[in-house]
Amino acid sequence: MVSRLKLFAPLILFAVMALFLFRGLGLDPNEMPSALIDQPLPAFRLPDLAETTILTRSDVVGQVSLLNVWATWCVACRVEHPYLLDLAERGVPIFGLNYKDDGSDARKWLLDLGNPYRLDIADREGTLGLDLGVYGAPETYLLDAAGVIRYRHVGIVDQQVWESILQPLYLSLQSEAGL
Amino acid sequence: MKRILLIAFTGLMLIAGSALGLIETYEFSNPELEVRYQRLSEELRCPKCQNQTIEDSNAPIAQDLRKLLHQQLEQGASDEEILDYMVARYGEFVRYRPRFGGTTTVLWMAPVFLLLAGLVVLILTLRSKPEARIDKSAGLSDAEKARLDALLVETEKHS
Numbered sequence: 476m477v478s479r480l481k482l483f484a485p486l487i488l489f490a491v492m493a494l495f496l497f498r499g500l501g502l503d504p505n506e507m508p509s510a511l512i513d514q515p516l517p518a519f520r521l522p523d524l525a526e527t528t529i530l531t532r533s534d535v536v537g538q539v540s541l542l543n544v545w546a547t548w549c550v551a552c553r554v555e556h557p558y559l560l561d562l563a564e565r566g567v568p569i570f571g572l573n574y575k576d577d578g579s580d581a582r583k584w585l586l587d588l589g590n591p592y593r594l595d596i597a598d599r600e601g602t603l604g605l606d607l608g609v610y611g612a613p614e615t616y617l618l619d620a621a622g623v624i625r626y627r628h629v630g631i632v633d634q635q636v637w638e639s640i641l642q643p644l645y646l647s648l649q650s651e652a653g654l
Numbered sequence: 655m656k657r658i659l660l661i662a663f664t665g666l667m668l669i670a671g672s673a674l675g676l677i678e679t680y681e682f683s684n685p686e687l688e689v690r691y692q693r694l695s696e697e698l699r700c701p702k703c704q705n706q707t708i709e710d711s712n713a714p715i716a717q718d719l720r721k722l723l724h725q726q727l728e729q730g731a732s733d734e735e736i737l738d739y740m741v742a743r744y745g746e747f748v749r750y751r752p753r754f755g756g757t758t759t760v761l762w763m764a765p766v767f768l769l770l771a772g773l774v775v776l777i778l779t780l781r782s783k784p785e786a787r788i789d790k791s792a793g794l795s796d797a798e799k800a801r802l803d804a805l806l807v808e809t810e811k812h813s
Contacts, residue, residue, distance in 0.1 A: 507747055545749075
């Protein structure tokens, strides 16, 4: 009886491997959890895009918000831009982190395409990006009212991402803050 | 004609050479720092291009990390401090040899576990007696034996 069962060992092995490999097909290796989840937004001192004021952490903290990392050299950022405008219109506070970009290019982009951001942080050298563990653009961080990073999305924010991932978190953080 | 081609070709090679020269070089105040730079930049993984070290990769983020590594070494940070700094921002993923503990336990223990599993299979296989592995029922029946003998006699006659 036992030797009979042994005959099925390769089949079982195959089935288990197939299951794992099939699961692997649906995983995105680029989607790494941020090391900063549940950590406070790092302190920073950076100019805004217009280079008129200096922005710090306290300018961003105070409400549940999105921090969107973008750049004019980032093609995917152009793709998600209209949806960010849409979200901003619906009252979602979005802060822009212009990451390793040319100031005048970035200003022109916002002038031409519209500005969804409450504030535009200009991170020319990528220092805040480094503290956040940014490794590409676009990336979008969800901050709670206390300025703690609660979620990071790597890649484009579109309707599907917003409705299935970000919005539920956003709403629950808002009701958390309302208490 | 040939000469023009030769000159053009040489020119192209010179341009190609300068393109390779775009990878930045760092000056170190102390040769020991350079050794540590080499070692650390081979241990740190580029977060964007996931199967390359920051040494290998030409991605902007890898360039930034190399610059940062150089700065920190010059400022006198220890290897441990630098690795902690990187891990705090990019997670254990950024190291090719992640620290033991937490989520990396499974990763570190997997080879040991697989080796032990292999040993168990090996021991079980060796301990089962060779005779037990031969199926006795597979022997010849009396009728088959008689036929085999007949065939053997037959072939002997022919030779």
